[in-house]
Amino acid sequence: MSNIFKVSEAASLAIHSLIVMSSNSNRPVTAREVAGIIRASEAHLAKVLQRLARCGLVKSSRGPKGGFVPARDPDSITLLDIYEAIEGPLTITTCLLGRPICEGGVARCCLGSLLVDVGEQVRRHLQSTKLSQVISGGSTNHETVAQDHSH
Numbered sequence: 001m002s003n004i005f006k007v008s009e010a011a012s013l014a015i016h017s018l019i020v021m022s023s024n025s026n027r028p029v030t031a032r033e034v035a036g037i038i039r040a041s042e043a044h045l046a047k048v049l050q051r052l053a054r055c056g057l058v059k060s061s062r063g064p065k066g067g068f069v070p071a072r073d074p075d076s077i078t079l080l081d082i083y084e085a086i087e088g089p090l091t092i093t094t095c096l097l098g099r100p101i102c103e104g105g106v107a108r109c110c111l112g113s114l115l116v117d118v119g120e121q122v123r124r125h126l127q128s129t130k131l132s133q134v135i136s137g138g139s140t141n142h143e144t145v146a147q148d149h150s151h
């Protein structure tokens with residue numbers, strides 16, 4: 001059942017990057033800083049951050065005090081917003097084979113409505129979970145970036 005819900009590395013990087021940014025009092029953080037905290041490839045992360053900027057979820061600034069910050073209040077960004085910025089619209093899996101083969105659709109599927117139910121539950125969870133809730137819930141181990149830029 002591995003194709004019920006997929007989270008690519010890019011989507012995971014996007015979510016974790018916004019958590020790091022939002023945990024730093026809107027002080028700009030560089031791609032290098034975020035990559036170090038979440039132990040990711042800086043090159044891959046930079047591409048993800050560019051996509052988030054194009055979608056209006058982060059803002060970037062250049063220069064010695066530049067970096068990335070959330071473009072909106074963390075209370076107005078859902079995990080679904082972040083996921084869909086990277087993956088496109090969340091689609092609900094209706095068949096484990098990737099193409100419906102059961103005559104009669106979900107009503108005749110050997111798993112019944114399980115796949116649709118799980119997909120809808122995932123969508124509801126992502127849509128109802130705000131970035132601010134993840135940060136305040138303490139469900140991550142992302143250390144905040146030191147206020148000192150001595151590198």
